[in-house]
Amino acid sequence: MASLRRETGAESAADGLGLSRLIPFGAFAPRTALLDREPSALAAFVSHPLTLRVLSALAICLAWEGAARIPISFAFPTFSATMVALWSMIADLSLVHAFAITLQPLVVGLLISTVLGVAIGVAMGLSAWVQWLVSPVFIVAQAAPLAALIPLIIFAYGIGLTAKTLVVCIMAMPVIVLNSYVAVRHAPVSLLEMGRSFLGGHRQVITRIILPAASPVIFAGLRLGCAAAFVGAILAELLITPVGIGDLITYNRSIADYPKMYAAILSIVVVSVLFIELLEVIEVTVFRPEKRARA
Amino acid sequence: MTIHAEPTTSPATVTDCAVELRGVSKVYAGGVHALDAVSVDFPRGRLTSLLGPSGCGKTTLLKIIAGLLPATSGEVLVNGKSVRGPGPERAFVFQDFALMPWATVLANVAFGLHLRGVGKAECQDTARHYIAEVGLSGFDDKYPHELSGGMRQRVGLARALAVKADVLLMDEPFSAVDEQTRRKFQEDLLRLRAIENKTFVFVTHSIEEAVYVSDRIVLLSTRPGRVSQVIAPDIPRGDDVDAIRRHPVYLDTVDTIWRGLKRYLD
Amino acid sequence: MIILGYRIPMAASLLVWGALWEIAGQLQVSFLLPPLSSVFAAMVEIVPTRTFLSALWVTGYAFIIGNFLSIAVGVPLGLLMGRSVIADRIFLPWVNVFLSAPLTALVPVIMVLFGLGQTTIILTVVLFAMWIIVLDTRAGMRSVAPSLAEMAHSFGASPWQAFRRVYFWAALPEILAGVRLGVIRSVKGVIIGQLLVTIVGFGALFQIYGSKFLMEEFWAALFILFAFAFLLAEGLAWLERRVDYYAASRA
Numbered sequence: 001m002a003s004l005r006r007e008t009g010a011e012s013a014a015d016g017l018g019l020s021r022l023i024p025f026g027a028f029a030p031r032t033a034l035l036d037r038e039p040s041a042l043a044a045f046v047s048h049p050l051t052l053r054v055l056s057a058l059a060i061c062l063a064w065e066g067a068a069r070i071p072i073s074f075a076f077p078t079f080s081a082t083m084v085a086l087w088s089m090i091a092d093l094s095l096v097h098a099f100a101i102t103l104q105p106l107v108v109g110l111l112i113s114t115v116l117g118v119a120i121g122v123a124m125g126l127s128a129w130v131q132w133l134v135s136p137v138f139i140v141a142q143a144a145p146l147a148a149l150i151p152l153i154i155f156a157y158g159i160g161l162t163a164k165t166l167v168v169c170i171m172a173m174p175v176i177v178l179n180s181y182v183a184v185r186h187a188p189v190s191l192l193e194m195g196r197s198f199l200g201g202h203r204q205v206i207t208r209i210i211l212p213a214a215s216p217v218i219f220a221g222l223r224l225g226c227a228a229a230f231v232g233a234i235l236a237e238l239l240i241t242p243v244g245i246g247d248l249i250t251y252n253r254s255i256a257d258y259p260k261m262y263a264a265i266l267s268i269v270v271v272s273v274l275f276i277e278l279l280e281v282i283e284v285t286v287f288r289p290e291k292r293a294r295a
Numbered sequence: 296m297t298i299h300a301e302p303t304t305s306p307a308t309v310t311d312c313a314v315e316l317r318g319v320s321k322v323y324a325g326g327v328h329a330l331d332a333v334s335v336d337f338p339r340g341r342l343t344s345l346l347g348p349s350g351c352g353k354t355t356l357l358k359i360i361a362g363l364l365p366a367t368s369g370e371v372l373v374n375g376k377s378v379r380g381p382g383p384e385r386a387f388v389f390q391d392f393a394l395m396p397w398a399t400v401l402a403n404v405a406f407g408l409h410l411r412g413v414g415k416a417e418c419q420d421t422a423r424h425y426i427a428e429v430g431l432s433g434f435d436d437k438y439p440h441e442l443s444g445g446m447r448q449r450v451g452l453a454r455a456l457a458v459k460a461d462v463l464l465m466d467e468p469f470s471a472v473d474e475q476t477r478r479k480f481q482e483d484l485l486r487l488r489a490i491e492n493k494t495f496v497f498v499t500h501s502i503e504e505a506v507y508v509s510d511r512i513v514l515l516s517t518r519p520g521r522v523s524q525v526i527a528p529d530i531p532r533g534d535d536v537d538a539i540r541r542h543p544v545y546l547d548t549v550d551t552i553w554r555g556l557k558r559y560l561d
Numbered sequence: 562m563i564i565l566g567y568r569i570p571m572a573a574s575l576l577v578w579g580a581l582w583e584i585a586g587q588l589q590v591s592f593l594l595p596p597l598s599s600v601f602a603a604m605v606e607i608v609p610t611r612t613f614l615s616a617l618w619v620t621g622y623a624f625i626i627g628n629f630l631s632i633a634v635g636v637p638l639g640l641l642m643g644r645s646v647i648a649d650r651i652f653l654p655w656v657n658v659f660l661s662a663p664l665t666a667l668v669p670v671i672m673v674l675f676g677l678g679q680t681t682i683i684l685t686v687v688l689f690a691m692w693i694i695v696l697d698t699r700a701g702m703r704s705v706a707p708s709l710a711e712m713a714h715s716f717g718a719s720p721w722q723a724f725r726r727v728y729f730w731a732a733l734p735e736i737l738a739g740v741r742l743g744v745i746r747s748v749k750g751v752i753i754g755q756l757l758v759t760i761v762g763f764g765a766l767f768q769i770y771g772s773k774f775l776m777e778e779f780w781a782a783l784f785i786l787f788a789f790a791f792l793l794a795e796g797l798a799w800l801e802r803r804v805d806y807y808a809a810s811r812a
Contacts, residue, residue: 052651073674151756212398
């Protein structure tokens with residue numbers, strides 16, 4: 001059987017640790033019982049999802065440390081030095097103060113963008129003339145590099161909370177609006193008919209069927225909007241106003257204290273990832289509890 | 296077995312009709328002529344099937360009866376009154392189950408009651424009763440994705456039963472499950488009919504299914520849908536449900552219908 | 562949108578907004594908003610100038626190289642991740658982190674390591690564009706129906722043949738979707754790179770016009786950039802539609 005022989009050839013290359021069993025798609029791994037082998041315990045441990053995650057994180061940290069010691073560049077501090085710098089910035093509260101400043105326009109702007117954005121998006125999904133009027137604006141905004149407007153806004157409205165909140169809003173809203181619109185339009189038709197057949201009123205159908213059905217895509221939009229909001233906040237700080245995290249980054253770069261600069265960058269990346277994870281938790285808890293059961 | 300070549304409007308004194316259709320036509324935007332002057336009666340307490348080839352408009356007709364689609368012309372009378380939209384005396388069972396994936400079985404079954412403003416405790420009690428009736432006790436807190444296709448349809452059925460409507464409209468309810476489950480459902484439907492005193496309107500494309508469960512079968516022709524025949528097979532439905540499929544009247548009816556429908560296929 | 566029975570295209574609402582802008586500009590509601598007509602006049606003026614053309618060249622150069630790199634690295638990585646569960650488990654968390662992290666914060670790192678030249682800008686473009694390409698390519702690979710894979714295998718296709726003739730085409734709609742999104746992000750990337758790193762290209766134009774409050778010229782340059790980004794996105798969407806006819810029936 002020629003095909004079986006070919007399988008063995010492809011299999012042996014990948015199968016040193018019996019890992020071919022873990023590859024899901026048919027042509028890359030033989031599915032016949034004859035060639036299935038139980039992976040050894042070690043192989044099973046190594047390929048376990050948690051192990052892989054920990055290993056890859058460790059590998060990155062070690063690579064970072066090693067590369068910095070070569071050294072790749074005088075401006076590339078070691079992982080350990082960055083961690084020390086991070087700890088010192090937390091200890092002397094400079095990091096905390098910086099975040100207090102940076103997060104203000106971010107949180108306010110995100111809240112406004114969420115409320116307004118979802119409302120506009122849902123309205124667009126439900127009403128043809130709202131969609132006609134408003135969607136070209138957001139479609140253009142979505143494709144365009146809005147970052148170019150940031151210096152302008154700062155020039156025009158100063159460096160206060162208002163201006164920065166405005167920056168966060170214009171960065172976050174297009175994707176939230178468009179995602180909400182698409183989500184509402186894709187609400188399953190048979191669920192809508194079901195709601196009507198059981199005498200659901202207009203508002204009941206919207207709140208009990210359309211919104212829950214749309215919530216996954218809406219929340220995906222919120223997560224993207226959150227990332228865009230962070231970009232806006234940091235960009236505003238890096239470009240013009242020397243405050244908050246942006247200030248920590250530029251100041252430490254200017255005095256060549258690279259461990260602290262990297263530490264500040266790492267901290268803002270971690271915080272943004274945490275925010276996005278938080279959104280996912282809210283979605284699962286409040287709107288789509290079956291996702292928890294599914295996971 | 297009685298076959299009427301023309302659809303008859305039975306005299307109102309014999310059995311009164313839960314649903315009557317008078318000259319219902321449906322033309323979609325774009326000129327698609329789905330239904331043409333359909334006049335049919337659905338006697339109270341009986342199970343009437345709408346049977347026909349694909350595209351004959353049977354689901355359209357069912358949705359017009361349910362009030363989910365407006366008829367272009369003609370009247371739909373439910374309990375003697377003309378209706379244009381959904382109403383509390385009719386309940387719909389969907390082909391693709393139409394369950395809300397984010398809600399538990401209990402919440403799904405209680406949905407119709409909830410929309411009508413029934414109190415929470417009463418909702419849940421009624422829902423639990425009907426969940427038990429369709430054989431899903433113990434699955435109250437499960438989500439739809441944790442259930443098989445057959446179980447999901449039973450949730451849909453329980454939801455429709457829970458609102459205690461007079462007329463139960465079923466849109467090919469068993470077509471999305473496998474053959475064995477389907478047969479089981481057909482048997483369960485017969486049992487349900489014996490317990491619940493409702494009028495059933497049942498859309499199917501399966502001849503055997505229609506003859507198995509129905510008191511009356513309305514045959515629709517291909518587009519534009521018209522009533523071509525009304526058949527009322529006289530099959531005794533005693534305790535032995537398996538015997539029905541071997542009964543000579545059953546076999547003859549299936550045969551007659553199939554020969555008639557074959558002419559419509561290319 | 563239908564008025565009096567006539568279907569009105571969506572783009573027509575842009576005309577409504579344009580009219581509003583013109584009115585607001587003429588009424589001098591804000592110095593930030595010059596009348597739309599003068600913006601168009603400025604557009605005609607600045608395009609043939611040398612400053613503009615050199616800005617276009619500098620920006621375009623970084624843009625094209627950056628996108629080329631993103632696709633050349635991103636598509637193979639996505640294919641690998643879609644095919645191998647091990648690679649997927651190793652790389653996916655990082656791809657997700659990079660996708661949702663504020664990439665702008667990483668630009669200073671690139672600046673510090675690679676200097677203040679075009680290299681950094683190109684790397685910024687890659688940083689912005691690559692992850693969505695990886696993710697969508699991976700999704701495309703994973704969505705190849707197992708039965709298609711088995712079909713190729715049953716007819717005796719070698720891995721390369723199977724890839725070239727079946728998997729690539731099966732995954733192509735998603736790959737194109739990812740490239741389209743990547744290109745849109747790369748436009749943002751090149752601008753942000755130019756604003757932060759070194760003031761060249763369009764970044765320089767915006768800086769000059771903005772600091773001197775030459776609003777007509779500022780909006781003109783912005784419009785041209787927006788139009789370019791939009792046309793690019795539409796062009797790629799057209800390409801996507803060309804393969805769309807089989808996208809829905811791949812299962």
